[in-house]
Amino acid sequence: MKPIHILCTAFILTLAGFAAQAQDVNVVKFDKLQQLRNSDSDTLYVVNFWATWCGPCIKEMPYFEAVNKQYQNQPVRVILVSMDAKKDLEKVKTFMQRRNIASDVWLLDETDANTWIDKLEPKWSGAIPATILFNNKREQYYFVEKELKQDELQNLVLKFKP
């Protein structure tokens, strides 16, 4: 009986491990992003633009993960929008799994940023990392085009969270 017992435990642990693991990567077009940006829910959306090849983005990612965890029972939603190419989807998935990323991850499947950047934020030059925080219900909006420090992000979330 014992080996079966061990096997079962291992199986359950593996399952639990998978459950706690990274979200799947959601491949989206710009209209999905625009829908989110126009959402009228009383939620603070923290939308971070990053890519697997972007060093500063990876450096600040744990801070976004921390916000996601800390406010998981509050109307605060972190979405990490990857600028990686769609052909690198597997690379993004592996990245998320290896780092056990629990925040929502989207991959924006648009090749020509010139067609959508200004619709989202005219002040954005296109450099990443960039982050927008908004709560349309409360008419709150904040945009930043740089790598955030942990306390900067914490303070922004504290300032805007409903």
Place this chain on the structure above:
Amino acid sequence: MKKPILPLTYTFCLLLVGVLLAATPANPGYQVGDTATDFKLKNVDGKMVSMADYKDAKGFIVTFTCNTCPYSVAYEDRIIALHNKYAPKGYPVIAINPNSVTVSPRDSYADMQRRAKDKKFPFAYLQDKTQDITKAYGATRTPHLYIVQKQKDGKLKVAYIGTIDDNSHEPAQVQKKYAEAALDELVANKTVSQPNTKAIGCTIKWREA
């Protein structure tokens, strides 16, 4: 009674200037139509390069780019192609590496020399060590293009700011060649119809204060 007025006016004036200066945002760099500054930066061959050195040029494709950003690397061949196509028409590429070597060690001068040699860059590849030129232009990402056109009075007018084309990942699937369209118009002495474009790129690695 009259005496204190001048110092008072003077103080007021100083205050006003102070307030105005404080209210002015940090230099956002050039907009299309502005006059660009020339520079004197070190090329990978050890020589100092200025736009003034190119007597016959009609303008320049000033390209802020680097060794380390995957987008810059993805565009290297296309930057070479731009130079090969437009230098004979009077618009050579001048590439400028804006990154701080402290923050991004693989953008060192030696690494730039190596990259230029490996890729056989047909254009100047300069290092903006102080980042003053990068700031003056207002470049924020790599690659970031500023196409300037020489005017009759010798001034360098910014005619285009933006990206090379509409597909960084897949050169074969490019549909809109933004920079080439602008250059074709400039070569034909026309006004650039789409003088501003954007693309995703890497942040410039600024020196830590």
